[in-house]
Amino acid sequence: MTPFSFEWQWNIEYLIFFGLLYIALGIIGAGLVFTLIKTGLQAMGFMRERHF
Numbered sequence: 454m455t456p457f458s459f460e461w462q463w464n465i466e467y468l469i470f471f472g473l474l475y476i477a478l479g480i481i482g483a484g485l486v487f488t489l490i491k492t493g494l495q496a497m498g499f500m501r502e503r504h505f
Contacts, residue, residue, distance in 0.1 A: 494500040 491500065495502060
């Protein structure tokens with residue numbers, strides 16, 4: 454069953470589970486988008502790599 458099923462009933466357990474799941478997926482997705490944008494900018498020469 455998914456939240457989009459007709460028979461779905463929201464309980465506090467589902468809110469907590471899916472809330473944490475979507476937060477984790479959002480963090481992973483934001484990291485991937487950031488990495489892709491930074492890599493693209495470096496490949497095109499707009500950013501240079503820094504070595505600390």
